Amino acid sequence: MYSRAGLRDWSVLLRQLNCLSSITQIPNFVDRYIACLYPSRRSGTVAGNGMDIKQLRYFVAIVEGGSFSAAAKQLRIAQPALSLQIRKIEDDLGIKLLLRGPQGVTTTEAGETLLHSARKILSDLSQTEDELRSMGQEPSGIVSIGLPGTISSILAVPLIARIRRKYPKIKLIIAEAMSGFVLEWLEHRRIDLAVLYSDNPAPGYSSKALLREELVMLIPPEAAPDCPTVEEAIEDMPLILPSSAHGLRMMLEQMLAKRTIRVEPTIEVDSYANIKRLVSSGYGCSILPFHAIAQDVARGQLASLKFAAPRLWRSAHLVHQSAIPLKIAAQAVHDEIPLVIDDLLADNSWAGAERL
Numbered sequence: 001m002y003s004r005a006g007l008r009d010w011s012v013l014l015r016q017l018n019c020l021s022s023i024t025q026i027p028n029f030v031d032r033y034i035a036c037l038y039p040s041r042r043s044g045t046v047a048g049n050g051m052d053i054k055q056l057r058y059f060v061a062i063v064e065g066g067s068f069s070a071a072a073k074q075l076r077i078a079q080p081a082l083s084l085q086i087r088k089i090e091d092d093l094g095i096k097l098l099l100r101g102p103q104g105v106t107t108t109e110a111g112e113t114l115l116h117s118a119r120k121i122l123s124d125l126s127q128t129e130d131e132l133r134s135m136g137q138e139p140s141g142i143v144s145i146g147l148p149g150t151i152s153s154i155l156a157v158p159l160i161a162r163i164r165r166k167y168p169k170i171k172l173i174i175a176e177a178m179s180g181f182v183l184e185w186l187e188h189r190r191i192d193l194a195v196l197y198s199d200n201p202a203p204g205y206s207s208k209a210l211l212r213e214e215l216v217m218l219i220p221p222e223a224a225p226d227c228p229t230v231e232e233a234i235e236d237m238p239l240i241l242p243s244s245a246h247g248l249r250m251m252l253e254q255m256l257a258k259r260t261i262r263v264e265p266t267i268e269v270d271s272y273a274n275i276k277r278l279v280s281s282g283y284g285c286s287i288l289p290f291h292a293i294a295q296d297v298a299r300g301q302l303a304s305l306k307f308a309a310p311r312l313w314r315s316a317h318l319v320h321q322s323a324i325p326l327k328i329a330a331q332a333v334h335d336e337i338p339l340v341i342d343d344l345l346a347d348n349s350w351a352g353a354e355r356l
Contacts, residue, residue, distance in 0.1 A: 051088075051089050051092065051093075053121075053122075053125070054085075055085050055086075055088070055089055056118040056121060056122060057075075057122060058071065058075065058082055058085050058086065059086060059089065059097070059114065059115070059118055060115065060118050060119060060122060061074055061075055062082070062086065062098065062105060063098070063105065063107055063111070063115055066104040066105065067104040067105055068082055068083055068086075068100075068105065086098060093110075095108075095110045096108050096110065096111075097110055097111035097114060098111055127327065131327055131328055138167065138169055139167050139169065139170055139328045139329040139331075139332040140167075140169035140170060140329060141169075141170065141171070141327065141328075141329040142170075142171045142173060142329075143170055143171070143172055143173070143192050143193070143327075143329050143330045143332075143333045144172075144173040144174075144175060144190070144191040144192050144193075145159075145172070145173070145174060145175070145191060145192065145193040145194065145195070145333065146175045146176075146177065146181075146182035146185050146186060146191040146193070146194040146195070147174060147175070147176055147182065147194070147195050148176070148177070148178060148179050148182060148195070148196070148197065148247070149176055149177070149178070149272070150272065150289060150291070150292055151195050151316060152174060152176040154291065154344060154349060154350055155195070155337075155340065155341070155344070156174045156176075158340050158343065158344060158349075159172070159174075159333075159336070159337065159340050160172055160174070162336055162339070162340055163332075163333060163336060166336065167329070167332055167333075170329045170332065170333065172333065173191075175190075175191055178245075178246060178247060178270075179196050179197055179198070179247035180245070180247060182194045182195075182196060183196060183198075183202070183319075186205075186319065186320070186321065187202075187321075189321070189324075192320065192326065192327070192330040192333075193318065193319070193320050193326075193330060193333065193334055193337075194318075194319045194320070195210065195316055195317070195318055195319070195337070196316070196317055196319050197247055197248075197251065197314050197315065197316055197317075198247075198317060198319075204321060204322055204323055205319050205320065205321060205322055206319065206320055206321070206322040207317045207318070207319050208317060208318040208319075208338070209315060209317055209356035210315075210316045210317060210318055210337070210338060210341050210355075210356060211315070211316050211341055211345065211350070211353045211354060211355050211356055212313040212314065212315040212316070212353065212354055212356055213289045213290065213291060213313065213314060213315075213316070213350070213352055213353040213354075214289065214290045214306070214311060214312065214313055214352040214353070215252070215255075215287055215288065215289055215290070215307070215312040215313065215314060216287070216288070216289075216290045216293070216304045216305060216306055216307070216312075216352070217230045217233050217234075217285055217286070217287055217304065217305040217306075217307070218276070218279050218285065218286050218287070218288055218293050218296075218297075218302050218303070218304050218305075219233050219237065219279065219285045219302070219303050219304075219305065220279060220280060220281075220282045220285075220302070220303070221300055221301070221302065221303045222282075223236075223237065223282075223285075223303070224303040224305075227285075227305065228305075229305065229308070230261075230305050230306075230307050230308070231261065233285045233305060234261060234285065237284045237285045238265075238266035238267065238283065238284035238285070239263070239264065239265045239266055239267075239284060239285060239286065240265060240266065240267040240268075240269065240275050240278050240279060240283065240284045240285065240286040241263070241265040241267075241268060241269075241275075241286060241287065242268065242269065242270045242275070243268045243269075243270050244268075245270075246270055248288075248314075249263075251314055252287055255312055259307075266284060267283065267284060272288060272292050275288065276288075276292075276293060276296055276301075276302060279302060280296070280301050280302055287312075289314070289352065290304065290351055290352030291350055291351045291352050291353060294351035294352065315356060318334065318337055318338070320334065341355065342355065
């Protein structure tokens with residue numbers, strides 16, 4: 001019987017192929033790992049007739065093609081030979097993987113589990129082979145990075161411009177969402193890198209400090225003379241904040257509790273733009289990073305108040321999974337992000353922020 005935990009670990013072990021000195025070593029590495037999955041493997045077999053990389057490719061092709069005949073045509077092998085290979089897998093595992101019907105083949109629950117793992121295995125193997133071939137060459141390929149909206153609005157365009165200029169063969173994908181969603185994407189390997197407002201999101205992540213940005217109170221301009229302090233503004237006006245699911249809200253509740261300031265918003269809006277409109281229109285006050293309101297303050301549409309010492313800051317960190325070495329292209333992007341941050345701070349494009 002095969003180890004499902006072992007199949008899930010494929011992605012981790014195949015990343016170790018980066019340390020191999022030659023593509024020709026890949027088959028031996030794969031053989032060694034399959035031997036770990038199936039201790040009874042002997043001379044190219046797994047617990048008897050067993051499963052190998054070729055059979056995984058056959059299985060995925062059948063499911064994606066919808067039938068044995070379509071897969072046989074794509075793979076350019078005889079259909080009986082293809083059927084025999086799948087039957088060998090099922091016999092060895094002692095479980096049915098595929099069901100044939102008038103509309104083609106469908107996967108059983110076990111087949112769906114194998115399909116998910118097989119796709120990851122084949123994808124990682126293909127990616128690793130590409131990376132080994134490209135070693136010593138210009139970094140290339142797709143790199144995805146997740147950014148919270150407030151960071152994306154500042155960082156995305158200059159980062160894309162820098163990567164296109166320095167690494168034209170890298171295709172950079174920017175995914176934007178609230179920090180909680182970005183961390184979930186990173187956990188499920190939908191993205192390679194993330195910038196998060198947390199220095200230690202969870203065990204198993206590598207984190208590099210980028211900067212800290214100041215959080216300030218924003219109030220309507222006409223209210224400024226009557227509210228010289230943050231405490232007076234909160235006491236005199238309704239508080240407008242993101243909902244409790246928002247990363248900033250959770251952070252503010254923790255920070256303000258230490259100052260004995262109760263966070264009881266009258267209005268909850270998960271949109272910085274709408275929060276600013278509400279404050280500007282006189283519906284209340286709010287707390288946001290200064291860079292999010294700097295232009296509004298300069299135009300006289302909002303006024304800002306700083307917290308008394310110690311001032312309120314939140315830090316941004318560059319994060320990736322520590323158990324999985326970054327591919328060459330992702331490492332290149334990772335190394336460029338702090339340099340882009342330096343440029344943005346130097347020309348005051350990230351107002352109210354300091355390098356860490």
